[in-house]
Amino acid sequence: MTYESLNNTQKKRYNRHIILDGFGLDGQLKLLNAKVLIVGAGGLGSPMAMYLAAAGVGTIGIVDGDVVSLSNLQRQIIHATKDVNQPKVASATCRMQDINPDVKVIPYETFLTEQNALEIIQEYDYVLDGTDNFSPKYLINDACVMLKKPFSMGGISRYTGQLMTHIPGSACYRCLFPEPPALGNVETCAVTGVLGSIAGICGTLLSTECIKYFIGGDLLTNTLLTFDAITMNFCRFNFKQNNSCAMCGVHPTITELKEYAFKPCTKKNKN
């Protein structure tokens, strides 16, 4: 795609990017040619999908096998009250296309599994994690490292959030957290509650990472960013690629995708 191929409507729609120093037409064309996969159409996935659609990311895949429930609407802003009991990818797709008909949305009405992860992810340039449990987070990490795909991973809990970015060669999620916590130590939003607006904070930071991957800028590679909405402290922690990492270390012991057994948050029709 070139400037000449932008129609007048697109030139107007993306004007604030095109005139932006450091973004410009080149940046906009990169986004329009980009293919991004969002895994999870929930609290994090909602703002990511809406901002990436608005920004003009050319192809957006969205993966979620769940349906909208009433208790989702406090933070999952891509869905509306009328969408309750409908597939999340259906309402998310409609909303993204309403925001920007330029965007090609590819919905996957399924959860990410060890069977489908590689096949789905390999079609994309960048992966964003917006899942609500550790099983798909580790699947995304492992599949992306195997396929040499960049990704950003996020998580929220109560009043706090955290995120990191991986590009091939940088530290992966397992360098930081080699294994998920024991099931008894897992705090899900369904159990502990979560401040709805922090899904927006974390989700918009994640989508900003994705946009910067295409247009340039320092990414949160080898870095965990955490924030606490109670104190409004944002902290950056450095971490290194771990040579003994089971996934990306010198002698990886994980050579095929394997799901962790627990999926505390993925029950259909939960209230």
Place this chain on the structure above:
Amino acid sequence: MKIIINSKETETASQNLSELATELNLPAKGVAVAINNQMITRAEWPSTSLKENDNIVVVKAACGG
């Protein structure tokens, strides 16, 4: 010695990060520990000495989305 753990001033007898993890009863999985904003891998905990006023942060992996 006096150290700071998750923004709280704390007195500890632990000499290294491994001893501190035991003292704090940290779980075997799902937590990362930073000293002065540098994450320390678990393998390095026994050899990582604590110093007066070290700023320790224990980060739990968050899975919500």
